[in-house]
Amino acid sequence: MAHEKTVKQLQREVDEYISQFKEGYFTPLEMIARLTEELGELAREVSHVYGPKKKKTSEAEASISEEMGDLLFVLITMANSLDIDLADAHDGVLAKFQSRDVNRWTRKDEGK
Secondary structure (H helix, E strand, O other), X not given: OOOOOOHHHHHHHHHHHHHOOOOOOOOHHHHHHHHHHHHHHHHHHHHXXXXXXXXXXXXXXXXXXXXXXXXXXXXXXXXXXOOXXXXXXXXXXXXXXXXXXXXXXXXXXXXX
16 A cells, blocks of 8 residues: 555545444544553554563464554544544644744754
């Protein structure tokens, strides 16, 4: 998959997928539980790849990429259900970081 998608496209694709089922979106609390579950699975994969505790031979194969995809999917479902535009949310957070952390880190061009 060498194509780029906008955040709006991702949100629309997830909505189209969820909308085909009568049950629709889970409640916000159910989605928080799912986010927590998926984050735990991602943490476990990162620990297996980068930490000292390697997988048992009996454990199923998974990947950091797959677990990030699962986490992203659940985050998008939650945003959709709460009518949150993730692109707008991202813009707001990035502006906050750029303002708050303007002098916090050493810029690459300053170290010369």
